[in-house]
Amino acid sequence: MLKLQNLSKTYSKGTVKAVDSVNLDIAPGEIFGFLGPYGAGKTTTIKMIVGLLKPDSGRVFINGINVWKNPIEAKSQISYVPDSPEIYDKLKGIEYLNFIADMYEIPKDIRQERMEKYLEIFNLKNAVGDIIGSYSHGMKQKLVLISALLHEPNLFILDEPMVGLDPKSSFQLKEIMRERCDEGKTVFFSTHVLEVAEKLSDRIAIINKGRIIALGTMDELRSHAEERESLEKIFLELTE
Amino acid sequence: MMKKIISLIKTDLNITYGLSALQYKFNNKRDRLQTILIAIALLSLIPTYIMIVSGLVKIYEAYIGIGQKTMFLLNGFIYAQLIVLLFGFLYVMSKYYFSNDLNVLVPLPLRPKDIVGAKFVTLMVNEYLTSLPIILPFIIIYGTRGKEGLLYWIYSFILIIFLPIIPLALASIIVMLFMKYTNIKGRKDLLRVVGYIILLIALLGFQFKIQSIAQQSVLKGEDFFLEMAQDSNVLVRKLGLVFPPSLWAALSLGNYSSVGGVFNLLLFVGTSIAVFWIMIQLSEKLFFEGLIGGLEVATTGKHKKVKIEDLSRSSLPFLSIGLKEIKILLRTPVYLLNSVLGVLILPLVMVISTTMNGKEVLGALSMLTEGNSHIVSLVGIGIITMFGVMNCVGCTTFSREGKSFWIQRVMPIKARDQIFGRILSSLFVQIIGIISLLASLAFIINIDFENIFWITTLGLLGSVAMTELGMVIDIFRPLLDWDNPQKAMKQNLNVLIAMGIGALYLGGVGFLVYKLFKTGVNILAIYGIMGLIYIISSYGLYILLKNLIIRQFSILE
Incomplete structure (x- = not known):
């Protein structure tokens, strides 16, 4: 579903390697956790997947489509939730959702049904007639999540999704991520919270200083590390 | 203390x-x-x-x-x-x-x-x-x-x-x-x-x-x-x-x-x-x-019960982009003042200052336009075309996205829809400008249906080219890192650049029209030539813009 080949990106005129020859192959139906400390290259990698940052070298394939060669086709398969919800403050919640739905060309009856469903789940139904500028950080985050789910993407990409969410919404989001995988769709998310990655992911990649330093299921990661009890120990050992 | x-x-x-x-x-x-x-x-x-x-x-x-x-x-x-x-x-x-x-x-x-x-x-x-x-x-x-x-x-x-x-x-x-x-x-x-x-x-x-x-x-x-x-x-x-x-x-x-x-x-x-x-x-x-409360953005107080089925509408992507642009233009004071109010007030100012100048000027004006109302149309078209860049809509359209620009870039939006939608929002402002100009003109001189027709059609056509010109400059060097919308419009150098180039372009067209008018070329032919120039430049700029959008959307960081 998602394939990264030798993906690299340098900043500051080539002096800082943010992402260094990253290779990943993620199958449909997988929840993939992308783990790493701050500044490890998680967001840079994700931005290269969704088309926000052009890689210096390497390729990104979504469902076999090269993101940087056929951006429109590739982008209609994915949706992206950034780490901070910067959206149009002057639109009303419902106007924003309709705008996003128009961009993905979702028919009226289908979008209506999905909006009902997700607004209910994330408890945003009463605020959707208000201007986004009046929302709290968490509400904006939830609105971005809903807008990202409207077109039922084959690949759902989230950058630090649990930050700023209340416990209930965070629980609901995890449920939704699970459901999507049961339907054969793929979820790719980054986090620095080990617990989230450990509980949720089918497979995990740990990135540090731009390189993938560990990749596999929880069990596989355990077998590689010397300290084998928890992801925390493995993580600390590897990123030292 | x-x-x-x-x-x-x-x-x-x-x-x-x-x-x-x-x-x-x-x-x-x-x-x-x-x-x-x-x-x-x-x-x-x-x-x-x-x-x-x-x-x-x-x-x-x-x-x-x-x-x-x-x-x-x-x-x-x-x-x-x-x-x-x-x-x-x-x-x-x-x-x-x-x-x-x-x-x-x-x-x-x-x-x-x-x-x-x-x-x-x-x-x-x-x-x-x-x-x-x-x-x-x-x-x-x-x-x-x-x-x-x-x-x-x-x-x-x-x-x-x-x-x-x-x-x-x-x-x-x-x-x-x-x-x-x-x-x-x-x-x-x-x-x-x-x-x-x-x-x-x-x-x-x-x-x-x-x-x-x-x-x-x-x-x-x-x-x-x-x-x-x-x-x-x-x-x-x-x-x-x-x-x-x-x-x-x-x-x-x-x-x-x-x-x-x-x-x-x-x-x-x-x-x-x-x-x-x-x-x-x-x-x-x-x-x-x-x-207290002054720092917050007001909501409607009590939340209204929202019926999703009443509020979910679907429209074509370019229409939706245009509508979103118009809403944000109208709801952000700085944008409203510089775009809509600008084109609304300028014609009024022209009228007031002309009438203030006394009866002599008014008399001279009607003498000049009497029997040759095409001068009014030509000047009107020129003013509206210049408004096309002065309204700041085109030359700040990407800058205004600011930190929300990522939304436009991660979605599967065709460059064509981006261009059409954003031109639409500029034309919306232009129509307000045209109404204001025609009303102001009607106040000082007699205008007829022909004036209205030519100013509207050719004015809008010229506005398309001007808006595209602004968009070319703005996508080339968008100002996205701002926390106050003032910066996106009032303090955006792209506006000045676009106005400069726009004035040169319009000056060229104006000079040509003046020469043709002086040598006594049929007025319909002049309108035809103007229209043709506008159409050709609009199309040329469209092609340039399309390529630039595709390129810039992928390389901006």
Whole structure:
């Protein structure tokens, strides 16, 4: 579903390697956790997947489509939730959702049904007639999540999704991520919270200083590390 | 406590006028250009100012003639304090209630009167900048022409120092009461638009008044100033009674050598201090309460029950983009003022200044257009086409996305839809401009259906090319990293670049049309050629824009 080949990106005129020859192959139906400390290259990698940052070298394939060669086709398969919800403050919640739905060309009856469903789940139904500028950080985050789910993407990409969410919404989001995988769709998310990655992911990649330093299921990661009890120990050992 | 307040004042002055900010501005290329432009704009005002001052000398002589010297001073104090009051409302509103530092100041262990006091002092500096250019000429003319003594100048100095206090304190009290007792607190955007409009009207009114005075003085000669001095006496006297501090100031300066002068001076200074003290005391009760909510964006209060099935609409992507652009343009004050209000007011200004110029100009105008109404159409098309770039919609369309630009980039939106949608939003503004222009024209000359038809069709066609031109510049160097929408539109260099290139383009087209018109080419052929030029340039720019969007959307970081 998602394939990264030798993906690299340098900043500051080539002096800082943010992402260094990253290779990943993620199958449909997988929840993939992308783990790493701050500044490890998680967001840079994700931005290269969704088309926000052009890689210096390497390729990104979504469902076999090269993101940087056929951006429109590739982008209609994915949706992206950034780490901070910067959206149009002057639109009303419902106007924003309709705008996003128009961009993905979702028919009226289908979008209506999905909006009902997700607004209910994330408890945003009463605020959707208000201007986004009046929302709290968490509400904006939830609105971005809903807008990202409207077109039922084959690949759902989230950058630090649990930050700023209340416990209930965070629980609901995890449920939704699970459901999507049961339907054969793929979820790719980054986090620095080990617990989230450990509980949720089918497979995990740990990135540090731009390189993938560990990749596999929880069990596989355990077998590689010397300290084998928890992801925390493995993580600390590897990123030292 | 005193230390705290002084530190607060120092910081506030530094933020507002500080050297550190100036230094930064000069190191920053974008800001440096802006500073230079502002300086040029200010310099260009000097000739008008000199004209006004030389007029004042004549008015002074007129007052001497009717033996009412002190009235001259009263004029100065009344106008200076009125202007301070007017600006005071705007300054106080933005400085006390909408400035960014409130988030930091309010949680600090400061009393409301400390904050208000410090902000008041900063505003005083602002008000000196406004009041000095008005009061100084009056005082200097009076002092030098009348060869007044040293005591006159000492009195003047004291009066000038105290001049802004009463009006500014009054403005503070009124605004604080207003903010506490009305429900307008969260409607920051509305207040801002209303404030700008009032200021604009005041400035235009002043401009026209000066213009008409200048023209009449040329027509009527020396008698005019005498007439004016006599006419204004009644008004100024009335104002002086309504607002006695100006009267006291004038009386104290007019009789500086007598006891009455000392008495009036003490009255003026004492009242200033008293009003300031009352304002500070009131601020303890009023300031915080008016503030709460001022920092928030108002919601509708109670949440309305929203029915999703009523609200979910679907439209084509380009329409949806256009609609979103229009909504944001209308709901953001800075955008509204610069785009929609700009094209709405400019034609009105043209009409007012033409009618102000008297019947002669109007007569000449109808003579010129009589029997050749195509001139009206051609000029109208030119104006509308220029509005196409002056409305700032095209040349800031990507910059306005700001930090939300990622939304446009991660979605599967075709470049074509981006272009069509954004042009649509510009044309929406243009239609408002066309209506305003046609209505204004109809007010001064006869326009017919043909005028309306050509101005609308060719004007819109020209606007497409102009909007695209702006978009080319904006996608090439979008200004995305801003936290205040001012930066995306008012402080965006792309606007200037687009206007420059747009003016050159339009100048070229205009020159060609002029030549054709002069050599007597059939007017329909001229319209045809204009249309063709617009269509070809629109298409060429469309192709360029499409490629640029695809390229820039992938390489921007």
